[in-house]
Amino acid sequence: MFEKRIGQAQKLVQVVEERLWIPLKVWLRSEGGNLYHFPYGYEVHMSEEVKQFLVKFRDSTSIFIRFIPDYVLGLERKERKVVYLLEYKSMTTPRWTEGDNQWNVGQVEADAWENYMRLISTW
Numbered sequence: 001m002f003e004k005r006i007g008q009a010q011k012l013v014q015v016v017e018e019r020l021w022i023p024l025k026v027w028l029r030s031e032g033g034n035l036y037h038f039p040y041g042y043e044v045h046m047s048e049e050v051k052q053f054l055v056k057f058r059d060s061t062s063i064f065i066r067f068i069p070d071y072v073l074g075l076e077r078k079e080r081k082v083v084y085l086l087e088y089k090s091m092t093t094p095r096w097t098e099g100d101n102q103w104n105v106g107q108v109e110a111d112a113w114e115n116y117m118r119l120i121s122t123w
Contacts, residue, residue, distance in 0.1 A: 006043060009088045013071070016088070021073075033077035040085070041070040060118075067112040087116070 017037065025035040042051070042065060054062050069085035 009070075013088050028075070028077060031077060033075070035076075036072070036074035037086075038072055039070065040072045041068050041087075042066055043070070064115055064118075067115040069116070085119075087112070 021035060021037045025037075028035050039045075046054075046065075051066075054066050057063075069087045071086040071088065073084040073086050075082050075084075
């Protein structure tokens with residue numbers, strides 16, 4: 001199931017790249033800026049052997065490595081430079097509701113969420 005989700009997420013990344021990041025990059029360059037969007041995460045940089053090794057552990061370092069964000073997005077415009085960490089998600093289980101009941105429907109990756117919350121809390 002994980003491999004299916006990775007394939008779905010890659011399709012999503014491709015669509016977002018074509019419809020959002022490339023046009024934004026063209027516009028930013030016309031304004032003297034730039035945009036960088038590149039893969040960063042665990043799925044891209046870890047061998048299958050390392051992935052199988054890390055999945056056995058529940059310590060904060062292993063969890064951080066396993067759930068590191070998928071992409072880095074860097075924006076430059078005039079004097080402003082910002083970097084964002086992006087996580088592209090796709091689900092094989094549908095999420096039909098929004099609001100208070102959204103966490104009861106479908107699948108939520110709790111470890112990933114906790115990792116991002118820890119990362120944000122350091123800012």
